[in-house]
Amino acid sequence: MTTAHPSVLPCDQTPAWAELQTLHARGFDLRAAFASNPQRFAQFSLAAPYVLADLSKNLLDADIAQALNRLAEQTGLQAQRAAMFRGELVNRSEGRAVMHWLLRKPDQALANADGAATEFVAKESAEVLQTRHAMLAYAESIRQDQHITDVVNIGIGGSDLGPQMAYLALKNQATRKIRFHFVSSVDGTEMSQVFTQIKPETTLFLVASKSFTTLETMTNAHTAKAWFLAQGGRDVARHFCALTTNIQAAAEFGISTTFGFKDWVGGRYSMWSAIGLPIAIAVGTANFMNMLAGAHAMDEHFLHEPLATNVPVQLALLDIWYRNFHDFRSRSVAPYHSGLRRLQAYLQQLEMESNGKQVDQLGQPLHVATSPVIWGEPAANGQHAYFQMLHQGSDVIPVEFIVVKAPNHGLADHHTKLLANALAQSRALMLGQEDAGGHRHLPGNRPSTTLLLDELTPQSLGALVALQEHRVFASGAMWGINSFDQWGVELGKVIAKDMEQRLHTGSTEGLDSSTAALLLKLRD
Numbered sequence: 001m002t003t004a005h006p007s008v009l010p011c012d013q014t015p016a017w018a019e020l021q022t023l024h025a026r027g028f029d030l031r032a033a034f035a036s037n038p039q040r041f042a043q044f045s046l047a048a049p050y051v052l053a054d055l056s057k058n059l060l061d062a063d064i065a066q067a068l069n070r071l072a073e074q075t076g077l078q079a080q081r082a083a084m085f086r087g088e089l090v091n092r093s094e095g096r097a098v099m100h101w102l103l104r105k106p107d108q109a110l111a112n113a114d115g116a117a118t119e120f121v122a123k124e125s126a127e128v129l130q131t132r133h134a135m136l137a138y139a140e141s142i143r144q145d146q147h148i149t150d151v152v153n154i155g156i157g158g159s160d161l162g163p164q165m166a167y168l169a170l171k172n173q174a175t176r177k178i179r180f181h182f183v184s185s186v187d188g189t190e191m192s193q194v195f196t197q198i199k200p201e202t203t204l205f206l207v208a209s210k211s212f213t214t215l216e217t218m219t220n221a222h223t224a225k226a227w228f229l230a231q232g233g234r235d236v237a238r239h240f241c242a243l244t245t246n247i248q249a250a251a252e253f254g255i256s257t258t259f260g261f262k263d264w265v266g267g268r269y270s271m272w273s274a275i276g277l278p279i280a281i282a283v284g285t286a287n288f289m290n291m292l293a294g295a296h297a298m299d300e301h302f303l304h305e306p307l308a309t310n311v312p313v314q315l316a317l318l319d320i321w322y323r324n325f326h327d328f329r330s331r332s333v334a335p336y337h338s339g340l341r342r343l344q345a346y347l348q349q350l351e352m353e354s355n356g357k358q359v360d361q362l363g364q365p366l367h368v369a370t371s372p373v374i375w376g377e378p379a380a381n382g383q384h385a386y387f388q389m390l391h392q393g394s395d396v397i398p399v400e401f402i403v404v405k406a407p408n409h410g411l412a413d414h415h416t417k418l419l420a421n422a423l424a425q426s427r428a429l430m431l432g433q434e435d436a437g438g439h440r441h442l443p444g445n446r447p448s449t450t451l452l453l454d455e456l457t458p459q460s461l462g463a464l465v466a467l468q469e470h471r472v473f474a475s476g477a478m479w480g481i482n483s484f485d486q487w488g489v490e491l492g493k494v495i496a497k498d499m500e501q502r503l504h505t506g507s508t509e510g511l512d513s514s515t516a517a518l519l520l521k522l523r524d
C-alpha cells in the first residue's frame with residue numbers, strides 16, 4: 001500500500017489564492033448581485049442526491065466561483081479524494097486508510113468488490129459485508145425479543161453523537177417497543193438517571209467505543225455491569241454487547257457479543273459501522289440500509305461530479321472563502337426540523353475535531369486559519385435567542401439553513417409557519433434594513449446557504465451527513481490538514497489522570513497556583 005502525498009502546493013501559495021485576495025478586495029453586495037442577475041438562483045443552486053443546495057445567498061459571483069474552483073485544482077483536491085477512495089494511508093500521522101465510504105456500499109458491490117481499486121479494499125469489502133449482515137441480524141433479533149424494552153448506548157464522541165443524532169432524526173420510523181437511552185458523560189448524573197428507568201432483565205447495554213479504552217465509556221460500562229449484577233441481573237452475555245475495534249478488550253471486560261470495525265473508520269465517521277447498531281435496532285434493517293444508500297449516493301456524487309457542480313466541494317470552498325478571505329470565524333447551523341436537534345452537536349465534532357488544527361499533513365506549521373467554530377440550535381428556537389446577533393451583531397456569521405419540505409406530522413399549519421420563518425430569516429439576513437436608523441438598522445449582506453430536503457428519511461439523512469463529511473474532507477484537504485487524527489485531545493486526558501490521583505491524595509506539588517487552589521477547594 002502506498003502512502004498518500006500531501007497537497008501539491010500549500011493553499012496560500014497557489015495562484016488562485018492571490019486571485020481570491022484581489023476579488024475579495026473588490027467588495028460584494030448580495031442585494032446588488034440579485035438585482036443585476038435574475039438568473040442568480042439558477043446559476044448558484046446545485047442538485048446532489050436528496051439535497052438541493054441553494055448557494056445563491058452567498059458572497060459569490062462567477063469570477064469568485066471560478067477562482068475557488070481553481071483553488072481546488074491547484075491544491076490537488078482531486079488527487080487527495082482519489083487517494084482516499086483507493087484506500088491509501090491518507091491518515092498519515094496514524095498510518096491508516098480512511099474508508100468510512102466503504103461501509104455504505106450496497107451488498108452486491110461489496111460481495112463482488114465492484115470497482116475496488118486495490119486488493120486491500122476488496123479484502124476489507126468482504127469483512128464489511130459479513131459484519132453488516134451479522135449486526136443487522138442481531139438488531140432484528142433484539143427488535144423481536146419481547147423481553148427487551150430498553151437499550152442503553154454507552155459511548156462518547158463519535159460513539160454517541162452519530163447514533164444519537166440519527167436516532168432522533170428517524171424517531172418517527174423507530175420501534176415503539178424499545179426506549180433508547182444515550183449515556184456519554186462521566187458525570188454520574190446521566191447513568192444514575194437511566195438506572196431509575198430500567199430493569200436489568202429487560203435492558204440491553206451497548207458498550208460503544210472504537211478504542212475500548214476511553215475513560216468515560218469504560219467508567220460507565222463498569223458501573224452499568226456492577227449495577228446489573230447488584231440488581232440480580234443474570235446473563236451478562238445476553239445483556240451486554242460491545243461495538244469496537246478492540247475485540248480483545250471487550251472480551252476481557254466480559255462481553256462475548258461483539259460487532260467489530262476497523263481502524264480505517266474514524267470515530268466521528270463511524271455511525272455507518274457497528275457503532276450504528278442502536279440506529280439499526282431502532283429503525284430496522286430496511287431503514288438502516290436506506291440510510292447507507294443515501295450516503296452512498298452522496299459518495300458517488302462527491303467522487304464523480306465535476307468540481308464546479310460538486311456540492312461538498314462547493315460548500316468546502318465557501319468555507320475557505322469565508323474563513324481565510326473574509327475572516328468569518330464561525331458558521332451557524334440552522335436546522336428547521338426538531339428531529340435534527342442534535343445535528344449541530346454532531347457537526348461540531350465532525351468539523352472541529354477534523355479540521356481544528358494548525359499543522360499540515362507532515363506536522364509542519366500551516367500559515368492559514370482553519371476550522372470555523374460550528375454552533376447552532378434548531379433554528380425555530382434560535383430565532384428567539386441568538387438570531388439577534390446574526391442580524392445585528394458585530395461579527396458576520398454565515399448561516400446554513402436546513403429546510404425540509406414535507407413535515408413528518410399532520411399539523412400542516414405549523415409546517416407552513418415553520419417554512420415561512422426559514423425563508424424569512426435568510427432573506428432578512430441578506431436584505432437587512434439599511435434605511436432604518438439607530439437600533440432598527442440591520443446591515444444586511446449577510447450570507448447564508450440553504451440545504452433543502454424533500455423529506456427527512458433514512459436516505460436523505462444519510463445523504464446529508466455524507467455531504468457534511470465530504471465537505472469537511474475537502475476543506476481539510478485544501479488547507480493541507482490531516483482531517484482524520486485528533487492529537488489535540490490527548491494532553492487533557494493525560495492531565496485528567498494526574499488530577500484524579502491528586503484529588504484522592506490532595507497533592508498539589510508542582511501545580512500552578514490556580515489549579516492547586518481549585519483542587520484544594522474541591523477537596524474541602
Ligand code: F6P
Nearest residue numbers: 157158159209210211214267489
Ligand atoms: O477523545 C476524542 C475521541 O477519541 C473521539 O475522536 C472519539 O469519537 C471519542 O473520543 C470516543 O472514542 P472511542 O470510540 O474510542 O471511545
